[in-house]
Amino acid sequence: MKRLTYLKNVVTLKLNEEKCIGCGACVEVCPQAVIGINGVNRAWIQDRDACMECGACNRNCPTEAVSVQAGVGCAAAVINTMLGREPSSCCCTLESCEGTENQGKTSCC
Amino acid sequence: MSLPSLNQPFVVGVVETPVGTVPQISSALTWRDHWGTIKARWGVGRMDYTIEPGIYALGNPGNESPVLVTANYKMSFDRLREALSGRNAWILVLDTDGINVWCAAGKGTFGTEELLHRLILSGLTKIVTHRELVLPQLSGPGVAAHQVKKLSGFRVHYGPIRAVDVPSYLDSGLKATPEMRVKTFTLRERIVLIPIELVAAFKAVLLILLAFFLLGGLGGPAGYWANAINYGLFASVALLTAVIAGAVLTPILLPILPGKAFSFKGFITGILAAALLLVVRHPDLTLWPGRLETLAWFFLVPACAAYLAMNFTGASTYTSLSGVKKEMRLALPLEIGAGVAGLGFWLTSRIIA
Structure with a gap:
């Protein structure tokens, strides 16, 4: 089955490539596979609209490279x-x- | 140091450790555990479905056995232990006020602070020789793994989302497959959430049903009680149908209903429900009371279904707060407007009848 997706172009997720050290903590913790690691070993947002703003990436980023206004979509x-x-x-x-x-x-x- | 009480119904024995007597638990659930799950799904005693926080021994763990962390919502605890049949492990239960892992992490109670606190209280450093913890992936919004490492020396490994995947995660040397890391929302996962939505909807709607029944008696053409049984009872049935459309059909049909916004999906099931109701009712459309009553149900039922479907965003696993706010800015005024208009049409149809 195709994955369910919600409204487009609304989420507050931001990534600061310069701060990213490529540790992959955000990739591991994201429950929607929003973030990937690219060819030069840095995080990149591969599926922005799938983001549910749970804040797990933000919380687990050791360099504050990922930010999101976390909240529950309720x-x-x-x-x-x-x-x-x-x-x-x-x-x-x-x-x-x-x-x-x-x-x-x-x-x- | 504080160890959980041995006097809990699911404790099957004891395990002696350097810090004292730790309650032993089994992965086999009893009828009592299953009955507890069913009650919680229907909202009975759900806010008090807790176990004591602290360290538990699953089977006969030793000082090198893995440590799995979970919430003190009994259902979370049960899902984890039942997945670990035939294994030995330590289970560290955090105090999340009886809230599940995901909601507690969002709230911050399943968080870095509570984890560090519970590590100290449980005496875990004297129970195991390693410094590794396996946390559910969905606790990520509350726990900062790098801070836990820095402040306690324990390395946090985010395990899979679903407890059933924990055995293969452990067997593969703490490696999760990409499938284990993505939160699904399958038909089965949606269906188990329906009872709690229904209970909440009924609590809100019961008085309204009664009000519609009694208001149905007003106006013509027959006496009060004859009218109430004709128009009022039908109004109550119509609203119940709207509840079923919004809180049952919409969750079940979620992936195949058109649109992205939950309220739009609920609007569609509401329109279908209203059409079905009028086929059953076949009001006299040559006269104004029948026309207005028809109009009323085409406003009220979709509005109610859309509202309830919108509330299912909180139970769903993929909606963002920004998205929900955007959806609500348009949907909520429309739902309220349609509800008020529908009520107006219905009351008018009763008065002029």
Whole structure:
């Protein structure tokens, strides 16, 4: 079966080739095979639209070459946040606003 | 130092270690474990389905046995141990508040800090001679492998996504195939998520069903209860059909439904559901009440189905937050608008009947 893909040209994933040391940590940890290693042993974004912005690459990059505004693609969390609900056992929310350290982090069931 | 309690129902024995008596577990699940999984899938006691964090012995591990790390959501723990039939390993359970690996990693509770903390509390450095840990790949958003190495000396190996692949990963010298590294969303994986979506939808929709039933009694042409049973009951059935379209059919048919946005996919199943409902209902389209009622269901059912389908983004394995926000900017106003318009048409059809 063909892999499912979501909306095109929306994700916030960025790669700074100059900082990349080609360790491959991002390739190993990405659950969507978004990043590959090219012929000159550097990371490259091979399937940008498959990125789900989980933030695993960013978290595991030792040189901060990969960056992404990490968050969970969950409509219920977005709605709960809009309604100003507190995170609880039944509700997922986006914990804080963009621009802070926990940008888009969810508190999810 | 703190070791997990031996007095947990799944503990089958004890293993003595330099740091004390460690609970021993088996890879064989009992009916009780399976029943626990079923209940959690239906949302019963799901927020309290936990085990004590700390180190567990699967089989009879020694000081060179591998250490596998997981969350203290009982279902995560069960999936891991049942995959490791006939093996000896240490299982280090992190305190994630009973949340699964993926959600806990996103939240940060399955994270570098908790891992480092649990390594110290469990006394793992005295239990094993090596300094290697196998973590589920989906804990990547929470754990920085290079920092764990720097701060504890333990090297983090990201194992496969699915617990069933752990044995072949271990046997191949901690090498994962490309297939093991990609999160799938197969029919089976989608179907197991439906119950929890249905439970959530029903909780929200039950009062609305009752309201539609009672409002159905208003207006003509017959008496209140006769109307309620005719129009009100049909309204409740229509909304239930919308729930089935959005929360059951859309997840099942996800790959073959047109479009990328979940709400659009739900809109399509909603339109089909509305068409089916009207075939069953065959209202009198020569008169305004029948026309308006028809119109109402072509607005309400797709709006409701689209909304529920949109909420399935949270259960899916491939949607980004940026994408969901983009989808919602268009879909949410349309869903609300169509819902309000549909309600208006329906109430009007009742009043003029």
